[in-house]
Amino acid sequence: CDKRLCRRNSASENTTESSAERRIVLLGRSGVGKSASGNTILGLRGSEQFRSDCSFNSVTEKSEAKSAVVAGREVKVIDTPGLSKGKHTPQHVFNEMMKSCLLAEEGLHAFVLVIELGRFEKNDDEIIYLLKKAFGKEALKYAVVLFTHGDRPSSQNIEQNIQANEDLKNLVEMCGGRYCIFNNTSMNNKRQVRELFTKVDEMVQVNGGTAYVGEIVGIARTIMRELRESATDYSDRLSTAWRRFCNWVVTIWVAMCESFTRFLENTIILARTFPHKPAHNYSDLSQMC
Numbered sequence: 001c002d003k004r005l006c007r008r009n010s011a012s013e014n015t016t017e018s019s020a021e022r023r024i025v026l027l028g029r030s031g032v033g034k035s036a037s038g039n040t041i042l043g044l045r046g047s048e049q050f051r052s053d054c055s056f057n058s059v060t061e062k063s064e065a066k067s068a069v070v071a072g073r074e075v076k077v078i079d080t081p082g083l084s085k086g087k088h089t090p091q092h093v094f095n096e097m098m099k100s101c102l103l104a105e106e107g108l109h110a111f112v113l114v115i116e117l118g119r120f121e122k123n124d125d126e127i128i129y130l131l132k133k134a135f136g137k138e139a140l141k142y143a144v145v146l147f148t149h150g151d152r153p154s155s156q157n158i159e160q161n162i163q164a165n166e167d168l169k170n171l172v173e174m175c176g177g178r179y180c181i182f183n184n185t186s187m188n189n190k191r192q193v194r195e196l197f198t199k200v201d202e203m204v205q206v207n208g209g210t211a212y213v214g215e216i217v218g219i220a221r222t223i224m225r226e227l228r229e230s231a232t233d234y235s236d237r238l239s240t241a242w243r244r245f246c247n248w249v250v251t252i253w254v255a256m257c258e259s260f261t262r263f264l265e266n267t268i269i270l271a272r273t274f275p276h277k278p279a280h281n282y283s284d285l286s287q288m289c
Ligand SMILES: Nc1nc2c(ncn2[C@@H]2O[C@H](COP(=O)(O)OP(=O)(O)OP(=O)(O)O)[C@@H](O)[C@H]2O)c(=O)[nH]1
Pocket: 028, 029, 030, 031, 032, 033, 034, 035, 036, 037, 051, 052, 053, 054, 055, 057, 058, 059, 060, 061, 080, 081, 082, 148, 149, 150, 151, 182, 183, 184, 185
């Protein structure tokens, strides 16, 4: 395998947090309420908001960062597009997940996996797969599940709901058992945002007071730093950074498709003992790289 890739998961260089700023990325399948949750977290109104809509098509196309001061501290939220049946391919979602590194080049404090309460689907599971491939297993130490639609009656017995669904239970366990509930129809409810940040702060503390800087985030950071120090024109710098970063993403994507193809082959052999098959056929995707 590519030596650079072999190092990827093992080398997770972390940085010591110098400020109380928090940078979080919202991940999840299309339509679960990522953008709406971003608006709730940042308290954004009107034209300032991430676009959030009820639609059969995916609404968010590209990763986008917005910032605001929340309870006295600077918070940056990166909203990403979600896996969907028709619109976005896993490769597009993966590329946009990686791009979130460029938007938070100093590292990420939390990967927030957004799930619609009462509607756990296969695409929810696959986000975990993409997350691990993009950022390494280490990223799970910084992952927290955020259930939306807290206005539904089932939010009253959330723990029972989690325990009743084996796949959901596994996913929450992979995220260290951390979860929160948001009712995005009640943006004035600041308690839910405080609860999320309590979880994020606990995670940061357990992780030695540091933000997550896996190898891919480190690469994005180095590229940006080198370019900032060079004397070239700003637009040249950005396009060079973008080209270099895309090369990395493509290399990782090829390796990931190969490993997933192997995984699928094993899954077919073990189909009886492993009934939960992924919704996307990743074996076809290597042709798209
Ligand atoms: N009732 C209710 N509706 C919600 C909640 N959160 C989100 N929604 C609605 O769910 C729909 C989808 O929300 P989005 O924020 O656009 O979902 P998304 O995950 O960003 O979707 P993509 O951008 O397509 O990936 C919108 O109509 C939201 O208003 C919630 O807590 N309660």
